[in-house]
Amino acid sequence: MEQLSRRILAIWCARLSIDRWKMSLGSDQAAPKGEDALPTVLITETAHGPRIEAANDAGLDVGARTGMMLADARVLCPQIRTAPADPAGDLAFLERLAVWARRWGPWSALDPPDGLLVDITAVSHLFGGEARLLADVEAAFAARELVVRTAIAPTAGAAWALAHYGTRSRAILEPTPRGRDMMRVLADLPVAALRLDEDVLTVLKRLGLKRLSDLTDIASGSVDRREAAARDSLQRRFRNRKSPAANPLIRLDQLLGRVPEPLLPVVPIEMPLVQRRLLEPLRHRALLDRVLADLAADMTRALEARGEGARRLELGMWRVDGEVITRQLELAAATREADHITRLFADRLDDVDAGFGIETVRLRASWAEPLAAQQGDVEAAAERHGTSLVACIDRLSVRLGEGAVRRPVPYASHLPERAQSWMPPLANRGGSALAVEPCERPFKLLDRAERIAVLYASPDGFPQRFRWRGGVHDVVRVEGPERIAPEWWRERSNVRLRDYYRIEDERGGRYWIYRHGISGDGRGGVPEWFLQGLCA
Known part of the structure; x- marks a missing residue:
């Protein structure tokens, strides 16, 4: 009963692509009058040739249909005109319509590729009833030159069905x-x-x-x-x-x-944006730095009013000749420090070619996160002077490239080469690492375990002598073994276990070696020996 008490408004823009195409003709001063009365189809390129995505009234009259190949339509009407379809533009236009349609309800949802759903539960009385609400919807869309079919029903599925396949352009299904x-x-x-x-x-x-x-x-x-x-x-x-x-x-x-x-x-979501339209085009770097500093200060005030900090900033510069130069900056942590933003962008402006001059500069925060106001402390003072950890990481990332600065974090694995992973330096791990019990490990691990030639080994024990990197080592002290079984949930069933030993040779060198497999385990031949680390 509670589900059926809801009221959902379905709005179907039956000819969204064609209506948008007509709007483009109306906004183009050079468009010939009456061009929308000529047989016209919107097409997309496919592997088998152009295919029709939509057709205007004149195109439908001559037999053009959605999904038809353009070659077949030209057989029916050789004079048919074509225009490129724009699905991405249609979706962006539909998103703007969804925001605009919230005037009839508390929230709206997309129904791609050409529909909207609006929750109008307990709202219709503000318009004088559901019939008048539908009339208001059609009048509002007609003012924007959009053809729609509408329906109201207790569920989104019923409203959609009536809007698309009902016998009337306006339908109301009463709660039952x-x-x-x-x-x-x-x-x-x-x-x-x-x-x-x-x-x-x-x-x-x-x-x-x-x-x-x-x-x-x-x-x-x-x-x-x-x-x-x-x-x-x-x-x-x-x-x-x-x-x-x-x-x-x-x-x-x-x-x-x-x-x-x-x-x-x-x-x-409206992201903060600040800009400067210059009275005189600027061509010198010093003037560009001054405009950038002003924009950074404006952006700081805009972010502070929203209680947010910027994680990604985009700087756009419009030249007199129409070319647009863009620079993007991604920060390690949310910030709204104007000096810090200006300093980071300064390293990205060395190769900017102003040409005949830059007349507009725009700064936009395309990614922002909540950032509460904090009382100034030692770290804040250090950040103002460019010496804090966050500022240091940002400067290293700008100079060395994205992904060059990382920090190791523990990973839940007993295997030494898998016991850690890398992540951004200030990123939150997002929960416990579920790491294994801490074990004493060598001071230095090799990037890849290296095979050693064992000259003599006791049965199922440690080697008495081995060769590594051209040198022969006699073992005088041994500690171990530490047995590490294979990760059965990740490895194949024939992977062999490892026995690790800490050994010391006659010259005092200490090494971390392991035997891969045990004789007679049925998972291979003779066990192999590897050196994986150097002990302190």
């Missing part, structure tokens, strides 16, 4: 206490109203399931033994398909409100 009552209204809609993939629709068509009423009787498992067998067959066919778009039973339950359907609201 039972899903079967809702299905009586939606029974005549095609199964495509369930938002299924094309291959699933093809399977349902071959099974003779064309309308929601055909699918409802089977899915509900009502009365007939034959219907029960058909339901079991349908459940077996789509049992392993966890995606809602690939399982008609899940989609049907979402449409009727039997299972919840998660929706991701669109949350607009």
Whole structure:
């Protein structure tokens, strides 16, 4: 009952791509009048040639259809005109519409590629009822020259189905206490109203399931033994398909409100941006540094007002000839210190070619994190002078390149070569390392264990003499063994265990060696010996 009490508004921009193309004609002063009345299609390049993604009214009249190859459309109308499709631009435009559509509800969600969903629960009375709310929606979109179909229903699936396949451009499905009552209204809609993939629709068509009423009787498992067998067959066919778009039973339950359907609201994030439009184009580095210092101070005030610090900054410089020069800076930790930002960007401006002059400079924080105000201390004073740890890491990263500064952290593994990993110097590990019990390890580990030639070894014991890097070493003292078993959850079953020894030769050199395998373990031939570290 609680699920059915919700009210979801579905808005389908039925001709989003074409409407955006018409807007571009209206904004272009050089566009010929009446050009949108000519047969025109929007195309994308494919491996088999251009394919039609959308067509205007004149194009539809001559037979052009979405998904048709352009060559086939030219057979019907040789004079048909083409324009490139812009899916990325359509999605960006849809995101802006989603933010704008929050005037009708507390939150809105995207329904790609051309739809929106708005939660209008307990909101319609502010517009004089749901009918007037739909009228207001259509009037607002018509003012923006967008053709829409709208519907209101208790669930997102039902609203989507009515908006796309309903008989009217405006539809309202009243709340009902039972899903079967809702299905009586939606029974005549095609199964495509369930938002299924094309291959699933093809399977349902071959099974003779064309309308929601055909699918409802089977899915509900009502009365007939034959219907029960058909339901079991349908459940077996789509049992392993966890995606809602690939399982008609899940989609049907979402449409009727039997299972919840998660929706991701669109949350607009406005990142801080400051800029300077210069009265006279600047060509000298000293003037550019002064403008950068002013922008850094403005950015600091903007970030402080939001209680945030910048992690990534983008500096854009517009030249008189139209070329845009960009520089990006990624920081080790959130900051809003103007001097620190200016100092880091100074190393990135040495190769800037001002040409005939730079007339606009813009600084934007594309990534910001919460940063609380702190009382000044020794570290803050050191950062102002460029001597703090964060400032040092940032300067090293700028000069040596990203990824050049890392710090070791313990890793949960008994194998010495896997007992540590590397991460950014100031990054939070995000939980316990689950490290193994600390063991005494050599002062220096080799990058890769080196094989040693054992000249004499006692059975299942340590070597009495071995050769390494051209020198022969006689063993005088031994400590061990420390047995390390292979990681069975990560290695293959034939990996051999290791026995580690600390040894000292006649010259006082101390080494960390291990025997790889045991005689007769059934996992290989004669055990091999390796030297992996130098002891203090």
